[in-house]
Amino acid sequence: MNKIYDIYKTLYEIYGPQGWWPILGHGYHKLDYTFPRNQNEIFEVCLGSILTQNTTFISVIKSLNNLYVKGALHVDDIEDMNVYELKDAIRPSGYFNQKTRYILEFIKFYKALNGRVPTRDALLGVIGIGEESADSILLYGYNKREFKVDAYTKRLLIELSFIDANAKYKDIKNLMETSLKECIKDENELLKTYQEFHALIVAHGKKYYSKKPYGIGCILKEVV
DNA sequence: AGCCAGGCTACCG
DNA sequence: CGGTAGCATGGC
Numbered sequence: 001m002n003k004i005y006d007i008y009k010t011l012y013e014i015y016g017p018q019g020w021w022p023i024l025g026h027g028y029h030k031l032d033y034t035f036p037r038n039q040n041e042i043f044e045v046c047l048g049s050i051l052t053q054n055t056t057f058i059s060v061i062k063s064l065n066n067l068y069v070k071g072a073l074h075v076d077d078i079e080d081m082n083v084y085e086l087k088d089a090i091r092p093s094g095y096f097n098q099k100t101r102y103i104l105e106f107i108k109f110y111k112a113l114n115g116r117v118p119t120r121d122a123l124l125g126v127i128g129i130g131e132e133s134a135d136s137i138l139l140y141g142y143n144k145r146e147f148k149v150d151a152y153t154k155r156l157l158i159e160l161s162f163i164d165a166n167a168k169y170k171d172i173k174n175l176m177e178t179s180l181k182e183c184i185k186d187e188n189e190l191l192k193t194y195q196e197f198h199a200l201i202v203a204h205g206k207k208y209y210s211k212k213p214y215g216i217g218c219i220l221k222e223v224v
Numbered sequence: 225a226g227c228c229a230g231g232c233t234a235c236c237g
Numbered sequence: 238c239g240g241t242a243g244c245a246t247g248g249c
Contacts, residue, residue: 020230053231059247060230094245098232130232150230166239202230210228 003224004162004179008193010223011200018199021045021140022057024064024073036143039115043075045141046110049133050102051093062092079107102128117142131169139198145191147176148198152205159215160224 023041037045044064051060066089067073072081081089086103087096109118109126123134131149138144149172157163163172176197184190208218215221 049230052229054229054244055231055246056229056248058229062247092246094229094247095231095243096245098244102232128232132231136230148230152230198230205230 002179002182004176005183006223007160007220008180008197008200010220011204012196014219015200015203018196018203020195020199021048022061024061024068037141040074042141043110044073046106046137047073047078047103049136049141050099050106050128051090053095053099053133055093055095059093063090066090066092075107075110078103079111098128117144120146131173135173139191139194143191145177145187145194147173147180147194149173149176150198150202150205152201152209153198155209155214156201156205156218156220159209159218160220162224 023044047067048057048060048064051063064073067078070077070081070085070089072078072089078086083100083104087100090096090099090103093099105127106129109122118137120134120138123129123137124131129137135146135148138146139148149169153176154163154167154172157167157172157175158165162175177194180190180193180197184193204218204220208215
């Protein structure tokens with residue numbers, strides 16, 4: 001046992017299972033784990049990972065639904081779609097010019113995979129896919145054990161004095177993965193914990209780590 | 225009215 | 238290398 005795992009258990013007790021990644025085909029129900037995912041679901045996770053960059057998932061759902069009602073929530077349909085139509089569909093998620101470019105670049109990469117699982121480095125080579133998006137795609141799309149770090153994760157760990165402000169993505173990812181591997185030996189259980197933990201951090205982060213000063217009322221300060 | 229959102233790239237020193 | 242402007246809409 002260690003403090004990181006204690007944090008996970010506490011968040012799980014408070015918020016319960018989050019069931020990420022929500023898939024439109026499942027009506028966005030919670031706890032819609034599919035293992036393994038089919039190609040449409042994998043692609044939807046990829047699309048959502050790009051669309052949610054610096055954007056709330058509520059807005060992403062609107063964009064995905066715009067594509068869905070056009071019957072275009074699939075790789076080939078988006079590729080063939082008029083670019084202005086695509087921009088208009090994803091407008092609710094913001095940065096629609098950038099994200100349209102990112103999506104079209106990603107589709108070229110994705111189709112070249114031919115159904116195979118991309119490496120993390122290969123994903124990072126795609127324009128528009130940074131570390132968090134790559135981990136998001138691997139963790140939630142491909143069910144790979146890659147911890148996803150986001151702004152809330154960093155704020156939380158700074159507030160709880162696990163890291164300092166200049167910690168890099170890699171450092172934080174390594175802290176989380178190393179700590180959890182100490183406690184969880186079963187690979188499938190470890191995967192599910194990575195998936196839940198990030199989602200739980202977002203749930204908690206929205207409440208206590210959105211507005212400065214961060215961490216007011218955060219119960220985790222009494223846990224670690 | 226202003227700040228924030230489940231980031232990333234390009235460009236600067 | 239580290240730091241930062243720009244990207245855009247929507248919710249509160």
